[in-house]
Amino acid sequence: MTLRRTRRISGLLWHAVTLGGVVAWGVWLGVLVASLSFWLQAQRDQFAVMVVFALDADAAAQTFVRTASETGQWQRAERLSDEDVRALLRLEDSEITAALVLPPVVRLVPRQWDADALADAVGALRERPDVRQVVYDATWLARWQAWHTWGARLAQGLGALVALLWFAALGALIAHAARATAEACALRFALGGGRITTLLPLWHRVWLGALLAAGAAALFVFAAYQWVSPAWSTWLGAYGFDGDPLRLLAHRLWGAVPADSAARVAVLSGAAALLAALPPALVVLAYPLRALLLRSLR
Amino acid sequence: MIRVQDLTYAPQPGLAILAGVTLTIARGEWVWLRGARHAGKSVLLRIIAALLRPTQGEVWWDDVSLQRLPARALPYWRRRVGMLFAEWPLIADQPVIESVALPLIVQGTPRRRAHARVRQWFDELGLAEQAELFPHELSGSERQLALWVRAVLHAPILLLLDEPTAGACTETAMRLWRLIAAAHAAGATVLVATGGDVPFLHEQPVRRVTLVRGRVVEDVHP
Numbered sequence: 001m002t003l004r005r006t007r008r009i010s011g012l013l014w015h016a017v018t019l020g021g022v023v024a025w026g027v028w029l030g031v032l033v034a035s036l037s038f039w040l041q042a043q044r045d046q047f048a049v050m051v052v053f054a055l056d057a058d059a060a061a062q063t064f065v066r067t068a069s070e071t072g073q074w075q076r077a078e079r080l081s082d083e084d085v086r087a088l089l090r091l092e093d094s095e096i097t098a099a100l101v102l103p104p105v106v107r108l109v110p111r112q113w114d115a116d117a118l119a120d121a122v123g124a125l126r127e128r129p130d131v132r133q134v135v136y137d138a139t140w141l142a143r144w145q146a147w148h149t150w151g152a153r154l155a156q157g158l159g160a161l162v163a164l165l166w167f168a169a170l171g172a173l174i175a176h177a178a179r180a181t182a183e184a185c186a187l188r189f190a191l192g193g194g195r196i197t198t199l200l201p202l203w204h205r206v207w208l209g210a211l212l213a214a215g216a217a218a219l220f221v222f223a224a225y226q227w228v229s230p231a232w233s234t235w236l237g238a239y240g241f242d243g244d245p246l247r248l249l250a251h252r253l254w255g256a257v258p259a260d261s262a263a264r265v266a267v268l269s270g271a272a273a274l275l276a277a278l279p280p281a282l283v284v285l286a287y288p289l290r291a292l293l294l295r296s297l298r
Numbered sequence: 299m300i301r302v303q304d305l306t307y308a309p310q311p312g313l314a315i316l317a318g319v320t321l322t323i324a325r326g327e328w329v330w331l332r333g334a335r336h337a338g339k340s341v342l343l344r345i346i347a348a349l350l351r352p353t354q355g356e357v358w359w360d361d362v363s364l365q366r367l368p369a370r371a372l373p374y375w376r377r378r379v380g381m382l383f384a385e386w387p388l389i390a391d392q393p394v395i396e397s398v399a400l401p402l403i404v405q406g407t408p409r410r411r412a413h414a415r416v417r418q419w420f421d422e423l424g425l426a427e428q429a430e431l432f433p434h435e436l437s438g439s440e441r442q443l444a445l446w447v448r449a450v451l452h453a454p455i456l457l458l459l460d461e462p463t464a465g466a467c468t469e470t471a472m473r474l475w476r477l478i479a480a481a482h483a484a485g486a487t488v489l490v491a492t493g494g495d496v497p498f499l500h501e502q503p504v505r506r507v508t509l510v511r512g513r514v515v516e517d518v519h520p
Contacts, residue, residue, distance in 0.1 A: 180391055187386050187397075190349060191448075193404040194373030 299325055300346065300456070300487070305355035307341050307512075315341045316352070317512040323489070328482045330499050331491040333509035339491035340383070342509070343458045346489065347379055348372045377405055380454035380486075382445050382462050388433040394444050395420075395429040401452040412451075419447040439470035446474055450481060457481060459490040472498065 125134050185193075300323040307316040316338045323329055331339040344350040346357055348364045357364045364375060380401075388397040395416050402412035420426050423443050428436055436444065442465055449457060462478065463471035475498045482488045482502075490499075499506075508516035 180389075184389060187389065188400060188404050189373075190347070190376065190381060190383075190386055191401045191404050192373045192377035192379075194370060 299323065299358075299360055301358040302342070302346070303356045303358065305342070305345060305357070306353045307338070307345065307350065308353045315512050316345075318355070319509075319512070319514055321507065321514065321517075323487065325487055326482075326485055328488040328502065328504045329490070330496070330504045330506050331489060331509060332495075332506060333491075333493070335493060336511070337509040338512040339493075339509055340460050343381075343460055343489060343491055344383070346456075347381055347458050348375055373404075377401070377452065378455050380449035380452070380457045382449040382457075382459045384460060384464060388436075388441060388444060388448075390433055392432070393430050394433060394436065397433070398444050398448045398451065401448060405452060415451060416447065419451065420444075423447065437467075438465035439467045442466040442470060442474065446477060450477075450486075455486060457486050457488045457490075459488070461492060462490060463492075475499070 125131050300321075302319055302321040302323075305316050305319040306314060308314040315336070319338070319342060321329075331342065333339050341350060345352050346364075348357075348367070351365065356366075359375070364372070367375065388394055395413055398416045398419075399409070399412035402415060403409060407415075417426065417429060420429050425440060425443060425447075428440055428444070433441060433444075442463060446462065449459065457478070459478065463474050466474060475496065478488060478490065479502055503520040505520060506516065506518040507514055
C-alpha cells in the first residue's frame with residue numbers, strides 16, 4: 001500500500017471516527033440532560049407510591065380519569081383533585097395526592113412526608129380488594145443504598161471520571177477543530193477565497209454540519225425522552241422500574257432489569273458511560289496514532 | 299500600475315504605522331521596501347493586498363481603487379496577487395502539498411490538477427520527497443521554498459513578499475532571491491520587504507524605497 005493511499009484511508013477513518021464521535025456526543029448529551037431532569041424529578045417524587053388497581057383499563061379510565069384524550073393506546077389524564085383522590089381511595093386524612101393517572105396505574109406522591117401516615121395509607125391500600133399491587137418507587141433510597149456499597153461507589157466514581165475525561169477530550173477536540181477551521185478560513189481568504197465554498201474546505205464544512213447535527217440530535221433525544229419517558233416509565237414503574245431513561249433503554253434492548261439490583265444499575269450506567277466515551281477517546285487517540293503510523297511507514 | 303495615494307494607517311489614535319505614504323509602482327517594476335522594525339513595510343504590503351483597510355488614502359490598481367471595490371470583488375483581486383507573509387505559514391495539520399495547492403484550489407482548479415502543478419514545482423526545486431510530509435517535518439529552508447511555491451503557483455501578476463528568506467539557510471536564501479529575480483524577469487511586479495540589507499539586491503534592477511516610522515524617506519530608482 002502506498003504512503004498516499006495509507007494517508008488517504010487513515011484520513012478518512014479519522015474523519016469518520018471523529019464525526020461519529022461528535023454525533024454520539026450529541027446523543028449522549030441529550031441522554032445526559034434527560035437523565036438529569038428525570039433524576040431531579042425523582043428527587044421530588046422520591047417517595048411516590050404506585051398503585052395498580054385490579055380493574056381493566058376501560059373501567060379504570062372511567063373510574064379515575066375525569067378528562068382524557070386518546071393518544072394511541074395510551075391515555076393521558078389531568079391531575080385528579082385532592083378531593084377526588086380522597087374519595088377514590090377512601091383515605092380521608094391522607095396527605096396523598098395523585099400525580100399522574102395511567103389506567104390501571106395510579107401514581108401517588110405524598111404532599112408532605114410523614115413516614116407513619118404513608119405507611120398507614122399504603123397498608124390500607126394493600127388491604128383493599130380492588131388493589132392488585134402497591135409499589136414503592138424507592139429510586140432515591142435504592143440509589144442512596146447503592147452508594148453505600150463499595151462496588152457501586154467505585155463504579156460510579158469511575159463513571160464520573162470517565163465522563164469528566166470524556167468532556168475534557170471532547171472540548172479539546174472541538175477547540176482543535178475550531179482553530180483549524182479558523183486558520184484554514186483565514187488562509188483561504190488571504191489567497192483569494194470569497195464564498196463559503198472557497199473559504200471552508202469540504203471536511204470543515206462537513207464538520208460544521210456534524211456539529212449542527214449533534215446539537216439537533218441532542219435536542220431530539222431530549223425531546224424524545226421527555227415524550228416517551230413519562231408514559232413508559234410510569235407504566236414500567238408499576239412493575240418495578242424507577243423511570244431512569246438508561247434503565248428504560250436497557251429494558252427495551254435487553255429485557256427486564258430487576259429494579260432492586262443496585263449493582264446492576266451501576267454496572268449498566270458505567271457500561272453506558274464507557275460506550276459513550278469510546279468514540280471521542282478513539283478520536284483523541286487516532287490523531288497521534290495516525291501520525292505515528294505514517295512516520296513508521298516512511 | 300499601482301498607485302499608493304497618501305496612505306495612512308493608524309489602528310489606534312496617536313499610533314500611526316503609516317503616515318501619508320505615496321508611491322507609484324510601474325507594471326513589471328521590482329520594489330525593495332527597506333526599513334527597521336515597525337517602519338510600516340509589512341502593513342503597506344497588506345494594504346496593497348487588500349487584507350487591511352487604510353485609515354486614510356487609497357490604493358489604485360490602474361484605474362480601480364481597491365478601497366472602493368465591493369467586498370465580493372476583493373477575492374478576485376487577491377487571486378492576481380502572490381503573497382508570502384509570515385502569518386500564513388503552511389497549515390500544521392495537513393501535508394505540505396495541501397497547503398501549497400490552496401491558491402489554485404480556491405480558484406476552482408480540481409484538486410488533482412492543483413497537486414500535479416505543485417509536484418511539478420517541487421520536482422524543479424528538489425522538494426519532491428517533501429510533498430507528503432507535514433510542515434514540522436521540513437527544515438526552515440524547505441518550508442520557505444514551499445511557501446515560495448504557494449506564492450507563485452497561480453502565476454500572479456503581482457508578488458508581495460514579506461521577509462521571503464526568513465528562516466532559510468544562506469544557500470537557500472540566495473536560491474530564493476534568484477527565483478524572485480527570475481519571476482521578475484518573467485514579467486511579474488515585485489514588492490519585497492526586508493528588515494536587513496540584501497547584497498544580492500544591489501546587483502539587480504531594483505528600486506529601493508526606505509521607510510522610517512511610516513514615512514518614505516528614500517526612493518532610489520535603478
